[in-house]
Amino acid sequence: MYDQPRPDRSAPVTTFDQMLERVRYEGAYPTRERAEEAVRTVLGALGRQVTGDERVALAQCLPVEAALVLTAQIPATEKLTGWGFVKDLADRTGASPAVARWDVGAVLAAVTRLAGPDLLDRILLQLPDGYALLFGQAQLRRPQPVAA
Numbered sequence: 001m002y003d004q005p006r007p008d009r010s011a012p013v014t015t016f017d018q019m020l021e022r023v024r025y026e027g028a029y030p031t032r033e034r035a036e037e038a039v040r041t042v043l044g045a046l047g048r049q050v051t052g053d054e055r056v057a058l059a060q061c062l063p064v065e066a067a068l069v070l071t072a073q074i075p076a077t078e079k080l081t082g083w084g085f086v087k088d089l090a091d092r093t094g095a096s097p098a099v100a101r102w103d104v105g106a107v108l109a110a111v112t113r114l115a116g117p118d119l120l121d122r123i124l125l126q127l128p129d130g131y132a133l134l135f136g137q138a139q140l141r142r143p144q145p146v147a148a
Contacts, residue, residue: 016063019110027106035106040069042107045089047073049080054123061114082130108135 014022024035043062047070050058055075059067080088090100112120112135124132132139 014063014114016065019063019066019114022110022113023106026109027102029106038103039066039107039110041089041093042104043069043111044073045085045092046108046111047071048076049085049127050123051075051126054119054126057119058111058115058123061116061119062111079128081128082132082134084128085131085134104134105136112136 020032020035020039023039024032027035027038029035029038043066055071059071062070086097086101086104089104090097093100115123120135120137124135124137129139
């Protein structure tokens with residue numbers, strides 16, 4: 001008898017509908033459609049910032065529909081700070097920076113739950129300052145090299 005690969009049962013699978021309901025709850029959005037709009041715009045913007053192995057790992061944690069939105073974006077050549085990310089999202093959507101920040105917080109709260117702490121740490125190490133707060137984490141100072 002041959003060994004068949006077995007699915008990893010340790011992590012529960014989240015559907016896109018469940019993710020949308022989580023975002024709808026976190027963002028207090030009146031409709032599922034508004035939550036989906038936030039998910040698509042924020043994940044699209046995040047897909048322009050996260051690269052490499054972390055991008056692949058994050059896509060694997062997300063429901064298929066969300067992963068496709070994330071990976072459909074070409075990574076940007078210039079990394080934005082956390083505030084730059086929010087401002088860029090506001091400019092692209094025509095929303096105010098406050099609305100864009102609200103959307104980012106609601107979506108990234110759901111992404112944080114799906115990614116888990118280890119992957120989130122790797123993603124935050126890759127991104128410029130300001131993203132930890134967007135993911136609902138403490139913004140810790142990075143060690144600076146000591147001049148010799």
